[in-house]
Every structure is written in C-alpha cells, then in structure tokens.
Amino acid sequence: MASATILKSAFLPKRSEWAAATRSSVGRPATAMSLTVRAGSYSDELVKTAKTVASPGRGILAMDESNATCGKRLASIGLENTEANRQAYRTLLVSVPGLGQYISGAILFEETLYQSTTEGKKIVDVLVSQNIVPGIKVDKGLVPLAGSNDESWCQGLDGLASRCASYYQQGARFAKWRTVISIPNGPSALAVKEAAWGLARYAAIAQDNGLVPIVEPEILLDGEHGIDRTFEVALKVWAEVFFYLAENNVLFEGILLKPSMVTPGAESKEKATPEQVAEYTLKLLHRRIPPAVPGIMFLSGGQSEVEATQNLNAMNQSTNPWHISFSYARALQNTCLKTWGGRPENVKAAQEVLLARAAANSLAQLGKYTGEGESAESKKGMYVKNYSY
Amino acid sequence: MASVKLNAPSSHWIGGGRSLNRRFAFRTEIPRAVTIRAGSYTEELLQTAKSIASPGRGILAIDESNATCGKRLASIGLDNTEANRQAYRQLLLTTSGLGEYISGAILFEETLYQSTIDGTKFVDCLRGENIVPGIKVDKGLVPLPGSNNESWCQGFDGLASRCAEYYKQGARFAKWRTVVSIPCGPSALAVKEAAWGLARYAAIAQDNGLVPIVEPEILLDGDHAIERTLEVAENVWAEVFFYLAQNNVVFEGILLKPSMVTPGAEHKEKASPETIAKYTLTMLKRRVPPAVPGIMFLSGGQSEVEATLNLNAMNQSPNPWHVSFSYARALQNTVLKTWKGQPENVETAQKALLIRAKANSMAQLGRYSAEGENDEAKKGMFQKGYTY
Numbered sequence: 026m027a028s029a030t031i032l033k034s035a036f037l038p039k040r041s042e043w044a045a046a047t048r049s050s051v052g053r054p055a056t057a058m059s060l061t062v063r064a065g066s067y068s069d070e071l072v073k074t075a076k077t078v079a080s081p082g083r084g085i086l087a088m089d090e091s092n093a094t095c096g097k098r099l100a101s102i103g104l105e106n107t108e109a110n111r112q113a114y115r116t117l118l119v120s121v122p123g124l125g126q127y128i129s130g131a132i133l134f135e136e137t138l139y140q141s142t143t144e145g146k147k148i149v150d151v152l153v154s155q156n157i158v159p160g161i162k163v164d165k166g167l168v169p170l171a172g173s174n175d176e177s178w179c180q181g182l183d184g185l186a187s188r189c190a191s192y193y194q195q196g197a198r199f200a201k202w203r204t205v206i207s208i209p210n211g212p213s214a215l216a217v218k219e220a221a222w223g224l225a226r227y228a229a230i231a232q233d234n235g236l237v238p239i240v241e242p243e244i245l246l247d248g249e250h251g252i253d254r255t256f257e258v259a260l261k262v263w264a265e266v267f268f269y270l271a272e273n274n275v276l277f278e279g280i281l282l283k284p285s286m287v288t289p290g291a292e293s294k295e296k297a298t299p300e301q302v303a304e305y306t307l308k309l310l311h312r313r314i315p316p317a318v319p320g321i322m323f324l325s326g327g328q329s330e331v332e333a334t335q336n337l338n339a340m341n342q343s344t345n346p347w348h349i350s351f352s353y354a355r356a357l358q359n360t361c362l363k364t365w366g367g368r369p370e371n372v373k374a375a376q377e378v379l380l381a382r383a384a385a386n387s388l389a390q391l392g393k394y395t396g397e398g399e400s401a402e403s404k405k406g407m408y409v410k411n412y413s414y
Numbered sequence: 415m416a417s418v419k420l421n422a423p424s425s426h427w428i429g430g431g432r433s434l435n436r437r438f439a440f441r442t443e444i445p446r447a448v449t450i451r452a453g454s455y456t457e458e459l460l461q462t463a464k465s466i467a468s469p470g471r472g473i474l475a476i477d478e479s480n481a482t483c484g485k486r487l488a489s490i491g492l493d494n495t496e497a498n499r500q501a502y503r504q505l506l507l508t509t510s511g512l513g514e515y516i517s518g519a520i521l522f523e524e525t526l527y528q529s530t531i532d533g534t535k536f537v538d539c540l541r542g543e544n545i546v547p548g549i550k551v552d553k554g555l556v557p558l559p560g561s562n563n564e565s566w567c568q569g570f571d572g573l574a575s576r577c578a579e580y581y582k583q584g585a586r587f588a589k590w591r592t593v594v595s596i597p598c599g600p601s602a603l604a605v606k607e608a609a610w611g612l613a614r615y616a617a618i619a620q621d622n623g624l625v626p627i628v629e630p631e632i633l634l635d636g637d638h639a640i641e642r643t644l645e646v647a648e649n650v651w652a653e654v655f656f657y658l659a660q661n662n663v664v665f666e667g668i669l670l671k672p673s674m675v676t677p678g679a680e681h682k683e684k685a686s687p688e689t690i691a692k693y694t695l696t697m698l699k700r701r702v703p704p705a706v707p708g709i710m711f712l713s714g715g716q717s718e719v720e721a722t723l724n725l726n727a728m729n730q731s732p733n734p735w736h737v738s739f740s741y742a743r744a745l746q747n748t749v750l751k752t753w754k755g756q757p758e759n760v761e762t763a764q765k766a767l768l769i770r771a772k773a774n775s776m777a778q779l780g781r782y783s784a785e786g787e788n789d790e791a792k793k794g795m796f797q798k799g800y801t802y
Binding site: 036037039260261264265267268271272277278308311312313314315316317346 | 562599600601602605642645646648649652653655656659660665666696699700701702703704705734
C-alpha cells in the first residue's frame, strides 16, 4: 500500500476523475468530444474551428502586424503610420470579393479586431460574411532573455486569460503567439525551453477561453548554417514543444501549428530547391507531429511570394496525415501593397493581386500550382537581416 | 564562419557545441540527406522495420523466459526441461506457411541459439519463412525504490555487446518490456524511469543493428475506467517520445508495442471492440508521429478472440502507421492446449497456430469475422498480479 513517505503530488493526476465529478455535479451536457479528459467547455467548438481553418485548398492570411510594423509597410509606399491609413489598408484586404474561397482564417492585430472598415462595417463581421474565421495575435512581443546568448523570449501570459475571453466575445475564434529561435545564437537549451514552455502555457489558456491556439516557434532564417543544422534544431524544438503541450493537457485536435520551413540559413552558400525544402520539412513533420493535429500552416519568414508558393506546392505532392497549408503575411501582401501605393484608384487592382496570390497558394495547398504568369515583383525575396517583426 | 559570442557554458547549447567545433571536426558526408545520426545500420533498420510492419502480418511473441515457459509447459503437464522448451519452440517455428501471416518472431536468448531436433538453426527456419528473428534483451522487472511498490526494468549493463552478439547470431530486432501500474499510481517516478529506460535501450539497440520494439505495458490490473487508462497512456507516451527524441533515436527504425486502451480488468463495465478501438486510436493519433512504421499491440491477458476483434476494430479505416499485433498468449494458447506435449498432435497444433495467425492477419487488414471461432479461443487469459 502507499507508503506514508510518498507525497500525493508525486502521482500522475486523475483529471478524468475530477472531470467526471464536475460533470455530474454541474449537470453539464456530455460533449461529443467525450475523449477529452479535460472537460473544457469549448472542446467541440475548438475542434470544429481548427478543422474549418484547415480545410482543403485554403489557408491563413496573416495581417496581424503591430502598429509599429504596419507603419513600416505603409512607409514603404510613402504613407504615414496613422490609424486611418491602417484602417484603409486593412479594409482593402478584408473586402477582397471572393477571398473566402482561398482564405479560411485571418489573423488580426488587436486594433483591427475592434475596428470597422472605412464604410463602417465591423471588420470581424466582414470576415465572417466572407466565410473567413477571425483570429487574433495575443502575445506581447519579444524581449531579451536574461542568461541567454542575446536571445529573446515572448511575453504575454499576464492577463492572457481575460484578454482571450474578451477577444472571443468580439468574435475571434483563434489566437496566435509567435516566439523565435535563433540558430546563430546557439540556440541555447534555455531559449528553446522557454520558447516551448511559453507556447504550451499560452495554448492551454487560449483553449480554456475558446480560442484555437496557433503554435508558432519561428526558427529564424538568419544565419550561414546549412539545411542539416536547421533540421537538427527544428527536431529538438518540436520535440520539446509537443512534450510541454502534452504536459499542459492541450487538446491536440484543437490546435494549429505555424512552423518555419526547413531551409538553409539566409546567408548560407547552400541554396535548396523546393523539392529539398519539402523533403526536409516533411521528414521533420513525420518525426514530430502526431496526426491528431489538424493543420500545419507554414510561415513565409522572408521568402519571396513565389518561393513560398513553390515550397508549399512541393510539400503537397502526395497525401499527408495533416492539412499542410499557409499562413502568410509578407508572402501574400507584398505585391498587393505595392500595387495599392495608398491610392484609392488602385484598390481594385490591388485586391485582384491579393486574390491571385491567395489562389496561387490555394493551388499549392492542393499540390497543383504551376507558376505560370507570375510577375517579377512576386519573385522578389523579402529577407531582411535581423528583421524585427 | 559564424562567430558565436558565448556567455554561457557550451554544454548548455543545443547540439553540443557543434557549431563551435566546425573548424576542427571532419564533417563526414552523410549520404542520406535526412539522417542526422550517421549510424552504420540506419538503412538496414529502416528496411527491417518496414518489413515487419508489412500489410496483413504481425509478430509472434515467443520470448517467454525459461521460468515463464515452465508455467506454460506445466499447464499441459510437462516438465520445464530444455528438451521440452526446444520441442515446443520447434513446433511453433517449423509451422509451414507461417510467414504469410507472421513477419517477425521474438525469441528468448536460449531459443536464439537453439536448433531443431535435426540440427537446423531456429533463426534459419525463420529466415526460410521470411520471418525476421527478434530477441528479448531486457533483464526483467525488479522493485523500484522510492515508488509505490512499482517496478523498473533492468538490462543496460553490457547491453551494447549483447545486442552486437545477437545481431551476429541473426537477430534483427530487439524487445524490452517495462510496465506501468495504474492501481499503484502510477507515480511520476515510475513513468519517468520506464520512459527513460526505453529511450536509452532503443538508442543502444539501433547503434548495434537491432530495431528496438518499444514496450511500456500499462497493466490491465485495476478497477479503473477506460478514461483513466487513456489519461495514463497519453502521459506515458508523451514522455516516451520526448526521451526517444532526446536520445536521437531514429523514429523510422523503431516499432511500438503498446497495450490497447481498455478499462481495468476489474472494472464493472466491459468495453466493446469499437470503444477500445476509438480510445486506442485517439491515443495513437495524439502521441505517435507518422514516421513510426509500425504499432504492434500486445494482448496482455485478453482472450485470443478478443485480441483479434479489437485489432480488427482498429483497422476499419486507413491509419498513418501499420497497426498490427505482437501476441504471445493470444496466439499460443489454443496451440499449447492442442499439443499437450504429444508428437502425434504436432500437426494439428501447427494448424491451430495458422488459424490464429491468419485470423489476426485478417484483423490487420480490417477483414476479420468471428465465425467459426471455438470456445478455447474465447477464454480470457487475465491473471491478477500476473508476472511474466
């Protein structure tokens, strides 16, 4: 029998028994997702939302640039960083007719979640009417990690629960939290552990408040390392991420991932073809991602629009155990932004460009992209050394 | 050459400071672009694992220690002699046509070095049937101090050379069985020790050419509900995979041997095969990356028919990994009872083995139907506090 010297806390928790007890006493209806040992109230909805975002031929439009970063975008076309300009630009994006055919979700910045279009319609409502699930960036940005080798960690856990609850009320149904790993800086075991643990804690809190968490540990492109080194680091990062997600009892059927593709560093002498990027990246996924995860939405991280599409296409040449798709910001917006240039008379053309880019990535998700008709602008790389987002 | 400014000891870096030593290390060309640990056996491990995890086939586990084999022989009135053990294993391993349904056979050390009466090595009998020989490499369970009467699995000392020897003798996969007890907690300590032990063993096995079967058996003993089993299984497998990753085990070159997710043996409700399949597949989807080629379930006290029905239920739609069997009692029970130690019964006993193997083959393909199963096959084999 249990020796008196063993602390009760040393046993694996019997959540299923607490959950069963709570269920019966509160009279909560049995969820269809009865295989959830954490009796979260949102489980069914989380699973449904994740599946919707991870639907065939569709991906995510990331437009959650902070005001400062959005300012850089506007500056690049000669516009001032005013709320009106940000509103005008975001209105352009969400109002693209037919966007929902290729875009299943849009990540917003907090300001945008509460904004209306220039015509006075709530942006979340416009998105929903387009059949696009609204999402929200919930982290509070990167700051230096003490005790590391000049690495960063991601803030945002304070008040996260109530923030998520408010965002849910406003109409958001998924969240995003971006932390980074730097290969030139090690990465140190400390930085990787902090990144992974932070993501796991955030994911649990988001789910608890009705938002599907997008889990994003971005392994930065910066560096001279070859693709094998990226692969090695990615294997370690994702092993730790999943272990902590499990420890935090996150429901895997209700999350999405936003990894970086496995490529050589931006300053490496090696260049990798889309087929090589696909081979390494798929190998990583096969080794680290349980099939319960419904969708893997890649970030573009500085690749050109066309590169990002080609690489995604290469990964979808045969069936995968998870939906493999995109969650692109720059790789969807770049040409669109340049086409708009801040001028009302260019809005329609800019919207057409965005739709074309979304359609190209939709084809890539289905493995059917051919690359015909791509412009020079869309082939321009967007890597910026030491890019701060 | 990237200059890395360090303000922490290099042991704290991911990858062990490789980037620092780039100037000095001779980078050998790794032929397969996606293998990070350039182990010499990697290609072979992948081939072996794939071969065992082939459609319509599974593993025959006959690695009972001499003591346990003695119990089997005693149950049909035979003495526990080497001759009797040899006779029994010969019956099993010379079954003609077995290779159609059986892809691998796990042996005990004695058997790996044994031959048939007329001098044919058992490993050669197996090869002749396209069955990969495997070998139990652990040294059994002993009490875990500081735990709640739980166990841990011994076997590390000399494991590398043991594996190398077994490889020379013809083994190509290994097996290591540790246990987790739900009635005893399980304690975080017992789970951590089980998981870490499996990961260390797996790395050593691969280093010496053997595909490791990773077996953390969550014992059937207890009166817990199926939800509790699911919870414990998720915890155990999360830790197992994390440590396997930390030990740089090649996932494409391992096989798993989990217990199915069922209620405890003393729980008031029994679960249908469909329920067991649902819970077990949910657990697998949440914990097993698709790189793992095969998941070969243990039967752990289920009757022969139960074990087949449950496997069949899990194969009603395509899975991202081969989901199959690695059965001992659930393949051997009727065979043993049919043989009774009598030479004139050998042929009938071998037929019984083929019937059971074929049934499980059909179950692996999701096409099993229980018509024509006899009573012996339906007898449960759970024993409380069973020591293997």
